[in-house]
Amino acid sequence: MAETRGLLIMLLIFSEKLLLTNSKDTNVTCIIFDDCILPCSFKPTGTVVIHWYKQQIPVHSYYYNKDQFGLQNKHFSGRTCLFNSHIPHGNASLLLKRVKVQDKGRYKCYTSTRKGNQEIFVNLEVKALIHSVIMEMTDEMVTCSSHNIYPVPQVTWATDPPSAQEALENSTIKTTDHKGLFTVTSMLKILGNFSNYTYFCSFISADKTQVWTASRKKQDITHEEGLALSIPCIAPHSLQNFSFTWTFTSSNEPTVIFRYDTKTRHTFNLWEGQAELDQDLLLMGDGSLLLQKPDIEEHSGMYTCTFSGLQSRYIVETNINITISSISVDEQSVQRSWWSTAASAAFFLFTIILALPQCIKLRAMEARTASHRYNGAAFVGGGLHKDLNATPSYINGQHEVECNRQLQIEAQGELADIKLTAEECSVDLQPGTKIEQEEKPLLNVLDDTNSDAWGKSHGCILSHLYGYVRPNFEVKFNT
Known part of the structure; x- marks a missing residue:
């Protein structure tokens, strides 16, 4: 009888310990260089001891009602803290500051009170967002690149008009820096003449939450001076909120000649009176620039229009060559003939x-x-x-x-x-x-x-x- 009673007591104690020890995994994804919270809670019953570990590496400790940094690993030095004022209410969450690639892994939150001990596991994933995609184009190659990404994204190519995927032969290079972040560069050979296609490259994040797309088109236009010229620039897809710019490059540095933002509705036009846009068409994705009276000296050069939207950037480069009009040539010939006749008569x-x-x-x-x-x-x-x-x-x-x-x-x-x-x-x-x-x-x-x-x-x-x-x-x- 006594033996049976002792067995029951042992079962009750074991059951209580099972109830107090609640082991579960939580998945958390944090953005690199941002601050991140690893959640952990317990049943408050007076004094508590809290330990955070990353695979047996001491991350943060709290007992005797204060933080203890004596055993903390130097990798986390100065980057961790608890919400001390919330500890009496059962909050043992850890704030991890300035998250790094090396911080990813499985963390354990251990809490101990008079009522028992508890362990909670947190799986930390880290990622660096795709902030921009840089697209460059030459007569033979188009290059797409993005920096400071984690993990490695997927890169895809497309053209307008569409091309078969087997024709889009590209090579992608991935490199890492000392912080563990990736730089990804993908190169595609131009199909035929560079002005025949608009090229698109997309960077897709590993968790599929981001798709960053860039496009670029390059073209040449020759036009007679004095005659109105429309330089085409049309976004390949509809955009909701975007900023739009025209830049002009001649022998000097690029100069912004037009800027518009759909959020502020603010317009800047450096060439007012010489160039203009239809803002109603611009809101529908047509940012073509109209030059009233193009001049050889002032308006020959490279014109670049850019639509910048949410996770997208569309660029059209147009090389404008202004030439002497045939009318001007005839007028000069007549003028020379007139002067010759006048000189003879004189x-x-x-x-x-x-x-x-x-x-x-x-x-x-x-x-x-x-x-x-x-x-x-x-x-x-x-x-x-x-x-x-x-x-x-x-x-x-x-x-x-x-x-x-x-x-x-x-x-x-x-x-x-x-x-x-x-x-x-x-x-x-x-x-x-x-x-x-x-x-x-x-x-x-x-x-x-x-x-x-x-x-x-x-x-x-x-x-x-x-x-x-x-x-x-x-x-x-x-x-």
């Missing part, structure tokens, strides 16, 4: 101004010489006299006619010296022969007594003009 007018006084003087000398020589008679032959004003149609008999008077202009340097000589030539005319006037070339001007002063003056001016331009050139006036 030179001609200048020469006439210089030659006119000399011509007037020459005509006066000719008039006096003619009056003295002929004195009203034109022909003398066989005793027959003809008046100069009478134009004969026929001449009977053989007559010798004074027919030639030569005007020679010899230009030596500045103006021509004019020499007048008279020669006679014999013309044998048969009876009944008709004499008709013939038109002469411009520089072989008729200079008979019936020629008016206008013809004589212009012939003289032309003689001076050509004699001035072409030295030693001989001009003849025949009568």
Whole structure:
């Protein structure tokens, strides 16, 4: 009987200990570099002893109503604490500050009171979030990378228009730093011409809670100056909250020329009056930039538009080459032709101004010489006299006619010296022969007594003009 009673007492004590010792695992995930709480609770019954361990490594201890750091491992030094004011209420949770990759593992929370002992296990997982994905593009390769990630993410590629997955051959490199964080870089060879596709790369976290996507497109546009130009930039997917920028790069550092944020609705436009956007279209994902009058010097360069949203970034790079418009070329040609014509006319007018006084003087000398020589008679032959004003149609008999008077202009340097000589030539005319006037070339001007002063003056001016331009050139006036 006594033995049975002793066995029952032992069973009761063992059962009580089983009830007081509550072993269970809790899973906790903490963000690297953030503070994290490892939960633990107990039934408060007066004085308590608390010990935290990581696989038998002392993390934090509390007894005699205060923290005890004598046995704490140096890896946790200065990074742990309890919520002391909550301990009397049964809260033994541990605050772990500035979580590291090395902190992950299985932790044990041991509590002891007068009512018994208790152990609670906490599995700590750590991760470093994907904060950004950097995408770069050349004519041959597109590269996608992200830094300070844990654990290693999955990387996928896609294009628009879509391409077969086997065509998207890529290589991914993973490296770790001294903190245990990963840098992941993935490279994909360009398919055909770089402007044919928009490229997408996605980084997917190990626990599938994050999908960070970046896209990039590169294109070239050649456009004539002065004509309005729309530079396209369209987001591949709809975005709710995003910021948007246009940057321009020429020979200097990139300059932000436009910025817009959907949360604040604040707009910044450095090129106001030269460039503009339709904000209604922008909210729908169309951020195309309109250049009013592009200029070769000011607007040729690289334009980059960027949509930055939640876990996404879309970039379009456009190289703009502004060229001289065909209209400008024609205008310049016309302008050069006009100036050439104007210069020629000015030179001609200048020469006439210089030659006119000399011509007037020459005509006066000719008039006096003619009056003295002929004195009203034109022909003398066989005793027959003809008046100069009478134009004969026929001449009977053989007559010798004074027919030639030569005007020679010899230009030596500045103006021509004019020499007048008279020669006679014999013309044998048969009876009944008709004499008709013939038109002469411009520089072989008729200079008979019936020629008016206008013809004589212009012939003289032309003689001076050509004699001035072409030295030693001989001009003849025949009568």
